[in-house]
Every structure is written in C-alpha cells, then in structure tokens.
Amino acid sequence: MSPSPTDGVDIARLTTSQADFDRCLADLLAWEGVSDAEVQRRVDEILAAVKAQGDAALVEYSNRFDRLAVTSMAELTLSEGRLRQAFEGLPTEQREALSSAAERIRAYHEHQKPASWHYTEADGTVLGQQVTPLDRAGIYVPGGKAAYPSSVLMNAIPAHVAGVREIVMVVPTPDGILNELVLAAAYLAGVDHVFTLGGAQAVAALAFGTETVPRVDKVVGPGNIYVATAKRAVFGQVGIDMIAGPSEILVISDGGTDPDWLAMDLFSQAEHDEDAQAVLVSWDLEHLQAVEASIARLLPTLERAPIVRESLARRGALIHCRDRDEAVALINRIAPEHLELSVANPEGWLSEVRHAGAIFMGRYTAEALGDYCAGPNHVLPTSGTARFSSPLGVYDFQKRSSIIHCSAEGAGELGKVASTLARGESLTAHARSAEYRLTP
Ligand SMILES: NC(=O)c1ccc[n+]([C@@H]2O[C@H](COP(=O)([O-])OP(=O)(O)OC[C@H]3O[C@@H](n4cnc5c(N)ncnc54)[C@H](O)[C@@H]3O)[C@@H](O)[C@H]2O)c1
Ligand SMILES: N[C@H](CO)Cc1c[nH]c[nH+]1
Ligand SMILES: [Zn+2]
Secondary structure, eight states: OOOOTTTTSOOEEEETTSTTHHHHHHHHHOOOGGGOHHHHHHHHHHHHHHHHHTHHHHHHHHHHHSOOOOOSGGGGEEOHHHHHHHHHTSOHHHHHHHHHHHHHHHHHHHTTOOOOEEEEOTTSOEEEEEEEEOSEEEEEOOOSSSOOHHHHHHHHHHHHHHTOSEEEEEOOOGGGOOOHHHHHHHHHHTOSEEEOOOHHHHHHHHHHOOSSSOOOSEEEOOOOHHHHHHHHHHBTTBEEOOOOOSOEEEEEEOSOSOHHHHHHHHHHHHTTOTTOEEEEEESOHHHHHHHHHHHHHHGGGOTTHHHHHHHHHHHOEEEEOSSHHHHHHHHHHHOOSEEEEESSOTHHHHTTOOOOSEEEESTTOOHHHHHHTSSSOSOOOOTTGGGTOOOOOGGGGEEEEEEEEOOHHHHHHHHHHHHHHHHHTTOHHHHHHHHTTSOO
8 A cells, every 4th residue: 555644543554466465464363362371371270279269269369350359259249139220220321222232132132043843754753953051151241441231231142042041140340340231231131140250260160160159051251361261271161152352343345435434443343452453455545545544533532542543553454455356355364253344235245255253234334333232242253263153142052952763663774774884883782772673
C-alpha cells in the first residue's frame, strides 16, 4: 500500500502483491498464547493446589490474583436471592435490554435442538441415536479486564435449552467489585450456582470439585491465557468446548461502506484486549486510505483508546488485495472468528466462505450486534480454528448414545457376520456370544 496522509496510526499496511506477503500474514496471524512455558508452570501449580487443598486454595488464589481479602468460600458464593436482587434492581432500560437479548438468544438456540432418532429394519431390528443433556455444566464468564453479562447469556442459555440439570457459573471479581448486570444475567438465564472465582483456580474448581464447588462434566466459556491453559490441562478429566484465544474481526469491504463505520467495527474487537486482532481487506486502495484516516481521527475519541492503539499496532492490518477472488482466498486462509462482508451482494459470497466462526452479512450488520443480541452465540472459534470447529451451541451441552435393539431374526443374521469377523480377530468369546443367539 502506498503511504497516506495519516501515517500516524500504527497499523500494518500490507499488499498481496508484495514479495513477502505470505510470511507477513503468517507473522500477523501467529498466536502462541497457550504454549508459554511460564504460564503453563503456574497453571500446573494452581491446578495441583486446588486438587489437593480444595476451598482453602481457592480462597488463597482469589486473594492473591483478584486482590480480595476473604477468609472462606462463603464470601465467594452468591445466593439466588442476591442474583434476583441484582435483576430487580437494574434500571428499567438495562433490564429490558438484557431480557430482550436473552429472549432472542433463547429463540435462536431453540432451533439448534437436535432430536433423538431411530429406524426399523425389515426383520424388526431397531437402530437409532438418543440425545441426552449433560448432568452438570460449568460456565466460565471472564471478568479480569471487563465484565461480560452478554457472555453469561451466551453460555448459560444454550445449556438451559439443552436441558442441563445444573449450571454452575464462575466469574472473577477483581478488587471485590460485583457487576450487577452479570448477576442479573445469571438470574435471567437460570444459572443454579454462582461462585466469584476466576482464572486457572476457577477452572480447577469446576473440573475437580471442592468442598463447596460441585464438580462438573464439562467446562465452557472464553477467558484469558490462564483460563485457556487450564482448560487444555483438565480436558479428559472433564469435557471442554474449545480453547478460545483473543477476539478477532476480519472485515471485507468493496469500498461502498462509510469508512467511519468500518473503523468503529475494527475498534469494536480491538478494544477487548491488546492481543485482539482487527483486519480490513479491500481491493479499493483509496477506500483503505479513507478508513485509515477515520481510524486516526476516531481512535483518540475512544474510552479504551490505549488498548485499541496497542491492539492495532501489535496485531491489526489494512490489506490491499487485487480483487474479490483474492479477498475470498484471504478469508479462507485466515478462518476468522468474525467475518464482516461489507459488500453489495453478500449472499453471492456465502457459498465461497468455507471457514469463519460467524458471518455478518452486508453493510448494516455490525459485528457488535452479534456480540450482544442478534441471537447466534458469540463464543466462537478463534486463531484459525474455525477450520475445524463451530460456535458454542446446544450441541455442546448434549451427548449422543447409540441404540441397538435386535429382533430374534436380526440377531441371527448379524450373529453370523459378527462371529466370522470375531474369529478373524481371534476373539472367540465375542464369536461365541454372537453364536448363542443364532436361530437354529
Ligand atoms: N470469545 C468470546 O466469546 C469472548 C467473550 C468475552 C471475552 N473474551 C476474551 O476473554 C478474555 C478475558 O480475559 P480477562 O483477563 O479480562 O478475564 P479472565 O476472567 O479470563 O481472567 C481473569 C483472571 O485471570 C487470573 N490471572 C490474572 N493474572 C494472573 C497471573 N499473573 N497469574 C495467575 N492468574 C492470573 C486471575 O485469577 C483473574 O481472576 C479476553 O481475551 C477477551 O477478549 C472472549
Ligand atoms: N466479541 C466477543 C467475542 O469474541 C464477545 C463480546 C462480549 N461483549 C462484547 N463482545
Ligand atoms: Zn466483542
């Protein structure tokens, strides 16, 4: 990209025609967060301490990392009455917005509910699949640098829709500050237990259980590097949804969207944290320069300008490509968490997008609408993992059991096949078990 009058913004400017573009893009996308050896060592220590000492370790780590001064788990436990009080005490506008978002998220996730199924073969044998919810799910709601009531809804509502019997939520309260919207969202979403715990110690409590925190079957929800590393470590002992990295947005613009709108869309994810990633791709060079000018003008007006500035400098980019086809190739190479198709005919692009967590179509669909209230989940695969994984959903809170019910006739037919294959594997007890049921 050629220099522009607003070179004051520290953000990478790349063009697909530069010789080292592939390497520059790979460097930009690299995210090795969870493999940091020092973080790993700390997390292992925290997990072991919580496993061995239970509540006492939770109290100690919460005091140390969240700057609290508590002496027992009772002070880290919120009652249902406290959650209701938070909901009822909200200003009307906030209560209505939260309720409206919750309703839309619930309606969307109701569409995801899978049904059990079966079919009957000619000889009367029935085969099928039974879907059952988890008994107990643990949801991690981040709370270190910002409070996320929307994440309470996005995690708890699909669990509720799935039919999970008990939902246990953990959320850190740095410096002891409770966020009323977070508590109100827990009440609205039907969370059963809330503990004010964060980081690796909260994940450990959910995975192993303590005297006070019930052990869960699966831990879901986004969080920082300590949370992600702990989730990876406890996987196997419990289920997890995914290892989520920092937020990302990839905007594709055909040049027809107001540059101020696009600058703000990029900021909306960059403001999450210094490692968040905001990238704009266009084949219209003048338009890219106009967005750059908007970035320079609007950035100082942001509440979280220091975080945004740092995030754009570390991991942001304005990429000039040759044409629409190159833009499509970049989408599938990046496999972004959020993709904004700010183009004239977004439907025409859809069949070519193979990898993206969520796709925001057209000039009016700001990604921020999806973060709060459009309906689809905002817990999405990051760091290119949209190549093989999907948004958090009802299916994450359910599992499937296969159903096999043989008729006498069916057992006779299947028994012959099974017996032959079992003897081929030299597993004769298998063979004889099947042969007992052969029809004489
Ligand atoms: N993908 C999503 O849907 C989504 C939604 C919201 C937020 N996020 C992301 O989640 C992340 C939230 O991170 P956060 O930090 O604000 O909150 P967090 O709740 O994930 O982490 C805070 C906890 O980290 C632990 N911690 C902090 N420093 C530590 C240290 N030195 N040693 C050990 N433990 C330590 C503390 O226990 C603290 O309670 C951000 O990256 C944000 O972008 C993602
Ligand atoms: N963009 C985040 C997911 O990457 C979700 C969120 C919550 N609040 C605002 N945004
Ligand atoms: Zn967001």
